[in-house]
Amino acid sequence: MVWRIWPGWRLSVLFLMVVWILGAGVLVHPLEGMAQKAERVAAASSGGAPAADALARIVEGAKREGVVDATLQASLTPRGVAAVQEAIRKKYGFDLRINYSPTTNYPAIQVQALTEHKAGTPPSFDLMTGGESHILELAEAGAIERVEWGSLLTPGTPPEIVAFGGSGLVVNTSFVGLLYNSKAVRPEEVPGSLKDLANPKWRGKVLIPPYTSTWMTQLLSMGRQPSLALVEAILKNGAAVTTWPTAINRFTMGEYPLVALITETFAHQVKSRGLAVGFRPLDAAYVSQHIVAVRTNARHPNAAKLLAAFLAGPDSLKIWQEVASNPNFYYPAKSSFDLGPEWQRIRPWLWTQERLRYKSTPEVQAWEEEIGRLLTRK
Template identity: 30%
Template sequence: MWRGARKLLLVTALVLAAAAALPAQADLVAAAKREGRLVLYGSLTTLDVVNKIFESRYGIPVEYWRAASTRVLDRVLNETRAGRPQFDVVQTNSSPMMVLREAGAFARYPSPSYEMFGRSTRDPQALVSPQFLVIPIGIVYNTRLVRPEEAPRGLLDLLEPKWKGRVVMADPTLHTTTAQWLMELRSVLGAQWRPFLEQLAGQVGAYVESFIPVADRLVRGEFPVGLTYIRYVYQFGKEGAPLDYVRLPVFLADGHRIALGARASRPNAGKLYIETLLSRAGLLALAQDGDFVSLPGVYPPLRDAEKLRIVAMRDYDEAGLTRAREELGRIFRRR
């Protein structure tokens, strides 16, 4: 009887909470529409699908400035420290977001949608969202240049003589996510980590700015193998790109977050956008476009996605990122 009473009380509380949320949501939508537009800085190539949902649902145009995570970090830091932020919302990789959090770039926004996500990545102060998706990093290759049976079977295979000068990757002294990934490989490779990095540096044929140029060079056939996000296999493949990825035993992945600007000119539009992105509809749209979202049992349409073992990388602070780039510079830039 007590269990039944508790269940009834819980259901009643949820109904009342939902009913109370309806006018609050209507008020937020009305206020957001009065603000007229939204300025978004981010790094996800897939956010256009969410932008379309937001614009079609609310009639509020999104001005989306997209760049690599390092450039997003630099621009937001510069605007924040100059006291002239132009953004309402920022979305990018987890470590840069945590650096920006410490720099005072974000406002507290305890979104109800944060309850959908695990507690392990929640910010106690609600200045940034939990990680709403992760993006695995791995070995991607051009299937016109490399047959599946000839492709590397693992990271250490990249050190074989046949790959010398034929690997393309982002410059770890410039690209924060590549630096973070290389440092975190220590947890995967153990004692082989340092020798692997030193020998990998001798295999690289070109350094580029970020992960997308890696994929671009692979698609154009300039290099057979590269280190980048494996989601590009699906996203570029939709346009006929001849890409596949190596099924590693474990994939280190980059988490992504979103946050409201501390001095947003359009805070209500910013809050409404965050709610739209983190809604089930928003996350499913991202998954359908190739992202590994934080919804149980939901996978992108990438072959074997449901079989992969994915481990999210830990966050680095600003000093940690600086140390990583400096250490990796001594390895990769001395060649």
């Protein structure tokens, strides 16, 4: 038998070998890369070297900075801040001075942060607090830093507290529902829906808030016209519009037996005073989330990250609950507050990115403004 050797056989063999090698590389290297990535993730999530190194760098940086300027919830109070400082000293072995500015006005803090960011001026605060919409809007504007929080969180911190792709951490939460005087209203008669508040039975007995964002959590699923008609009917039934702190004062003095769309924090506060009260969900069991976020170009970025991770972690739960009456939905087994059987097995309603983006469309903004005009009677 005679073998015929073609002139280009050497090139053909070389070509096939190159193809085989490249093909093997395509098959092997991604798997190897995925394995390495999996190892890094596992190490970070299980307290491995990468996680420990990242946390150590933040701790050392915070120690050098020595101070953090933070605007935090007014409910934390100076006493709570002092407790946080002492807990950080015991945990990390150094004193971190927290320059605490209490806030009850998230929109104002958001405007300040956005104005400073656009002007390129140093942030007034290293760490700020806001609601869901405030933090997401600032993140999309670049005014707050997206952080890889995984390696910085204390063991036992639920991963769900990381908000909007690392834009912040949820430090506490609060269900919104209906607060009622259980001596004046029997539990079986308590309204279970906003529509019930338009019933003549409750004429002049209900306090409602002016906060349109809170109203929209209940009204989005209804549609524009039905929701406007409902708000108008509630107002015509004698409901009084007032802020939450004022509502609580009038409620505790016995002026009104019902406060609609108020957070559970106030319910816990009045319960702690020995008042006979109940708290139940309405149409949507909205969970408001209070989120801390690190400002872009913060002057004390390491201290801000360390404080944020601590405030969202299990070590600060007792401080939030005892000092501020602030629970955290993401720590269900560790809450010292009992909402009662009405809240068992409910499906919480959250402001997701998709819902917030829908809320920011011109059509929904106009709808929300109409709600606001009804509530303020303008």
